[in-house]
Amino acid sequence: MQTDTKQPFSSQDHILNVVLLLIGLLVALPILIALLTSFKVPKEVVTYPPQMFPTEWTTENYVTAWNSNPFGRFLVNSFIQTGLITLGQVVFSVLAAFAFSSLRFPGRDVMFYFILGSLMIPFELTVIPNVRLINGWGWGNTYQGLVVPFMASAFGVFMLRQFFLSVPKELHEAAVIDGASNWWYLWHVMVPLSRGGIGAFSIFAFLSAYNQYFWPLVITNDVEMRTTQIGIRFFLVNVERGADWGAVMAATIIVSAPTLLAFFVAQKQLVRGIAMTGLKG
């Protein structure tokens, strides 16, 4: 299927490349439309037939979006929720992956199968008891309620273990002979050597935490505790009352900005990580 890299591109290849670019633009079109719409003046948003590009660029929609809901609050909530979940998953997964890859102790392999097994249990099965549990603890509408159930990641343990296994065992042996503790070795040798893998997992964890929908929807009902993904619903309610789609599109761009930014910065690692593990995180 692939042409040899040594061959120069033929004109056929160039045509295919242009066609692929058009397909790519088509795929991204809904997001591009949202981006363009968000810069239109309100009356241009609802003209028929719809125009792709704004004739007059404005940031008015962003101001409207920002002021029409406690948007700053949603973002702060999302950052706290996402930051803590990501931190927890990365640190806890590093610890567990280290034990599975580099330490020997009875029961280790049984534990590993337990963790792998948990990957198979769908979220839907756990959500109802977890809501009861969290509300029972009085953690509804709190950050700990949003965060604590997601502090660990079986996927992360599995992925980081693969990375840790590729670090030569001799390094560990040498460090131990020199009198280093496992703890020291983990943080001073293993973690720095596995930066790429840990970085890739951090992005997965970040994206899936930030994009969470079901759990934040059912564990919060106080507007002040909603995350951005749930907050975006409030804009739709406004639209039904006749507010403007320009502001809604501005809101979707603001909500998506952190994930898009993370993606632009780390797209290579992210895509490679997906191709490697076959998982979305």
Place this chain on the structure above:
Amino acid sequence: MTQRQKNRFLSTIEGYLYLAPTMIVLAIFVFLPVISSFSLSLNRQAPFGNKQRYVGSENYSKLLGEFAECFTAEVCGDYGYSLYVTIIFTLGTVPAGLALAVLLAVALSYPLRAMSPIHRMLIFVPVVISSAVAGVLFRWLYHPVVGYLNYWMTFVGLDGPDWLTTKRWALVAVILVSIWKNLGFNTIIALAGVQNIDNSYYDAAKVDGANVWQRFYNITLPLLSPTLFFLLIINIITSFQTFGEIDILTEGGPGKATTTLVYSIFDHAFKGTPQRGIASSEAYLLALMVIVMSFAQMWVLGRKVHYQ
């Protein structure tokens, strides 16, 4: 205790300390709920307050009865209908989504040894945005008056439907969003599979005068089959669990036209008067389906690794 035993004891303790944070969280929020949701599924919640009443397998037999109505009665019961919606949704999403992904992957593999950043970015952006945002974007595109989709349809002489408010089209609308949202993921995996195929097969086929279609049908497709099977299962599981898009686009409606199994769980557990017993039974049945699919996947992938 000898020194040796002592060391062994200490290193065991150490190992468990490293595992403890992950194991504790998973035990409380993943394994414990497996048990507690089973016990919930054997109860019925009284209409007022939080009182539970033990009803044995009554919830399950109610669900199975609603399923059986699909064959015995004129119309399906609620559960049968949401299973039907889920299956139609899956049939609409998965084969078309995979076919598109394979076509894109093969096309991308032609001129490029690795996908160029710009292609990758464009195709992958829908995967990165959240399902809530995807739902909101398409609420706008599907809008019957100011939406772009119906406007574009007029170019080819079509009169666009009221996508989200008519029973037939609402499900189609949700299917299209789902295909779109997963296309990038499927393409990346399919592309990795296509690029793993040894070039010598194609060179040999070219020498034998095979055309593009023959090469695709006789080389790419068979050698891609493990990847395709993996994608097939992952996609079926994903479509059995799709929630955010449906909640934003249609809230399971109009009527119950887009109430999938997951949406029905949400409906029963968290909307109106909570019926968490019946919802837990539904969750258990859904989990069984997902776990069976996961096992099928492990089994086949295990064979694939074995034969390599």
